[in-house]
Amino acid sequence: DVKVTQSSRYLVKRTGEKVFLECVQDMDHENMFWYRQDPGLGLRLIYFSYDVKMKEKGDIPEGYSVSREKKERFSLILESASTNQTSMYLCATAGGTGTDTQYFGPGTRLTVL
Amino acid sequence: GDSVTQMEGPVTLSEEAFLTINCTYTATGYPSLFWYVQYPGEGLQLLLKATKADDKGSNKGFEATYRKETTSFHLEKGSVQVSDSAVYFCALLNSGNTPLVFGKGTRLSVIA
Numbered sequence A: 001d002v003k004v005t006q007s008s009r010y011l012v013k014r015t016g017e018k019v020f021l022e023c024v025q026d027m028d029h030e031n032m033f034w035y036r037q038d039p040g041l042g043l044r045l046i047y048f049s050y051d052v053k054m055k056e057k058g059d060i061p062e063g064y065s066v067s068r069e070k071k072e073r074f075s076l077i078l079e080s081a082s083t084n085q086t087s088m089y090l091c092a093t094a095g096g097t098g099t100d101t102q103y104f105g106p107g108t109r110l111t112v113l
Numbered sequence B: 001g002d003s004v005t006q007m008e009g010p011v012t013l014s015e016e017a018f019l020t021i022n023c024t025y026t027a028t029g030y031p032s033l034f035w036y037v038q039y040p041g042e043g044l045q046l047l048l049k050a051t052k053a054d055d056k057g058s059n060k061g062f063e064a065t066y067r068k069e070t071t072s073f074h075l076e077k078g079s080v081q082v083s084d085s086a087v088y089f090c091a092l093l094n095s096g097n098t099p100l101v102f103g104k105g106t107r108l109s110v111i112a
Helices: none
Strands: A004-006 A010-013 A019-025 A031-038 A042-049 A064-070 A073-078 A087-094 A108-112 B003-006 B011-014 B019-021 B023-026 B032-038 B044-050 B056-059 B062-065 B075-077 B086-093 B106-111
Touching: A004 A087, A010 A019, A019 A031, A019 A087, A019 A108, A031 A064, A031 A073, A042 A064, A042 A073, A073 A087, B003 B086, B011 B019, B019 B106, B023 B032, B023 B086, B032 B062, B044 B062
Parallel strands: A010 A108, B011 B106
Antiparallel strands: A004 A019, A019 A073, A031 A042, A031 A087, A064 A073, A087 A108, B003 B023, B019 B075, B032 B044, B032 B086, B044 B056, B056 B062, B062 B075, B086 B106
16 A cells, blocks of 8 residues: 655644655655645645656745655745645655556644744 | 536535535546545545546445546445545546646535
8 A cells, every 4th residue: 555644744833934844655656746725725736746856836836845855755845934824735646657546645734823 | 727627515415315526627638537535634535536538437336437528527426424424526637747636625524
């Protein structure tokens, strides 16, 4: 079974703090994704990565950056957290073919005070 | 661009009722179609998928048929249970290493 783990289930940070959300997968998948989930808005893609050291902007990259130094780890960084970044953050991975399923982690619920 | 539209919720049903959640899509080419489910407090997990026209995906009593002529992938279940209460997301994947395109999700509540 694919296992996708996220560093925290719940996180509380203060406005202006730098926040790191970590995602680790154990299936040697090339593709990794970060989404945020908000009521009424569904899932919105922040960034994704096709390979180590590669990244692509999604639909809402503003205020975020990412890092992928190793294949199994994809980090989402909030350079200076703001209250409008309070959300559920979901990481996902997928293999390399066009029909491949995405596998999701359990999510991190981030609250920025 | 590609998009997915699914019926807005919440949907509330009694146990053993018939479920339909509508999903239509707009895409170029021949996308693969997915239904994901999110149980309370969890991440999303794949429920079923179909990769070409007229394919039927099925799992845990849920079914959906890929209808290219109507660009639809409606989710159905003949008899829902309380344990089916969750948020259901329809999604498409158009090609290669592109991200999934999700609908906004439909919350289902099943009452005993």
